[in-house]
Amino acid sequence: MITIDQLNKKYGIPNATGKGYLTTIKLPYKMRVAWEKKSVVAQIQCHELIADQLLAVFEDILLHYGYERIVELGIDLYGGCFNYRLMRGSTKTLSRHSWGIAIDLDPDRNLLKETARTARFARPEYKPMIDIFYKHGFISLGREKNYDWMHFEIGR
Numbered sequence: 001m002i003t004i005d006q007l008n009k010k011y012g013i014p015n016a017t018g019k020g021y022l023t024t025i026k027l028p029y030k031m032r033v034a035w036e037k038k039s040v041v042a043q044i045q046c047h048e049l050i051a052d053q054l055l056a057v058f059e060d061i062l063l064h065y066g067y068e069r070i071v072e073l074g075i076d077l078y079g080g081c082f083n084y085r086l087m088r089g090s091t092k093t094l095s096r097h098s099w100g101i102a103i104d105l106d107p108d109r110n111l112l113k114e115t116a117r118t119a120r121f122a123r124p125e126y127k128p129m130i131d132i133f134y135k136h137g138f139i140s141l142g143r144e145k146n147y148d149w150m151h152f153e154i155g156r
Contacts, residue, residue, distance in 0.1 A: 001139070002156065007099060011047055014098040016084045022100050023048040025055045028062050029070060031078040034107050045082045047100040050154050053136045054081075054103065057152075060132045074120065075129055079104030079150055088112060102153035110142070110150035119149035 002010075012021050022045045033039040046054050061075060070076050082100035087093045096102035109120040116122035121130065121142055130140050133152045142149030 001144070002154075004093065007096075007101075011049060011099045011101060014084060014094060014100075018045065018082050018084070018100055021047050021049075022082055023051050025051050028055070028059050029067050029076065031076045034077040034079045034104075037077070041078045044078070044103075045100060046103070047082075047154075050101050050137075053138070053154070057133055057136045057138065060135070061129055064128050064132065073125060073129075074106040074109060075126075077106040077108070079107035096153045102151060104150040105152070107150045110148075112148050112150075114149060115146050116142070116149075121149040 014021075024043050024045050026043045027041065031041040031044075033041060044054075061070065065073070065075065080097065081103045083095065083097040085095050085098060087095045097104075106120060111119070119142055120126065121140070130143055133140060134155075137155055138152045139155035140149070141147060141151045141153070
């Protein structure tokens with residue numbers, strides 16, 4: 001995984017508004033806000049250096065699953081990308097979300113402390129989705145560390 005120094009060098013020093021490094025991507029399919037499922041997300045903000053990769057992830061997911069299956073599996077449940085904040089449990093280390101280089105999906109069924117025993121994204125039907133993230137340079141904390149299965153971040 002990338003160190004904070006490496007993140008700062010490659011992606012810059014993050015700030016509360018994301019000014020100077022965020023861009024908006026239009027999603028190839030609508031997503032639902034995980035905690036307010038009637039709210040639809042058609043575009044998201046992420047770091048400009050990962051925008052093409054993140055867009056390619058969602059395009060490939062759509063090609064692989066089709067929209068109906070994406071919704072059925074909850075892959076369309078958006079938990080956030082850019083969010084300037086500390087890592088959970090930390091008093092000084094910023095979350096990867098502060099740079100806009102991480103995204104959370106279906107957080108309610110892939111809770112932070114869940115392991116492969118209970119997390120939805122650990123099930124076989126989600127393996128292609130996780131493989132697509134890896135294909136485009138992202139890692140899954142679930143696959144790498146067996147917790148926080150909702151979380152995908154750029155790996156380099």
